[in-house]
Amino acid sequence: MRVKCVICDAIHHLDDNLPLAKKLRNRPIHTYMCDTCHDRIKDNTIARIETGNFRFYRTSPQMDKEF
Template identity: 65%
Template sequence: MRVKCVICDKIEKIDNQSPLAKKLRNRPIHTYMCKECYERIENRTKERIDTGNFRLYKKDEANESW
């Protein structure tokens, strides 16, 4: 299966029977990122967390009851 990275537009080939290929086929909302882009985002996020200026806003389930 040919996939395209959503960030750098690099085209790669993945195995048709891999769980990632099945997820991309069955749920079009899921997107593919190449390994380099994924690692770059991961490293930069860790750097921001280490500075102390990074806030992760999590959804508060207790206050969201309708």
Template identity: 70%
Template sequence: MRVKCVICDTIQQLEDDLPLAKKLRNRPIHTYMCDPCYTRIADETEKRIATGKFRFFRTSSKFDEEF
């Protein structure tokens, strides 16, 4: 299965039997991100959380109080 990264537009080949390929095929709302983009976003998010200025937005204030 050919997939395209939503951030950098690189095209990669996934085997048809992988769970990720099945998820992308059966649920079109899911998107694919290549490994370099995924790790880059994860690292940048961890850096933002470490600054202390990162704020999680939640759906209800009751949930915020429990957290």
């Protein structure tokens, strides 16, 4: 299965029997992000958390304090 990264528009090939390929095929709302872009976003998020100015909006303020 050919998939395209939503951020960098790189085209990758996935095995048709992988769970990710089945999820993308059966649910078109899900998008594919390559490992390079995923790692870059993860590193940038970790760097923003370390600055102390990052706020999690999906959690309660109590959980933010514990984190």
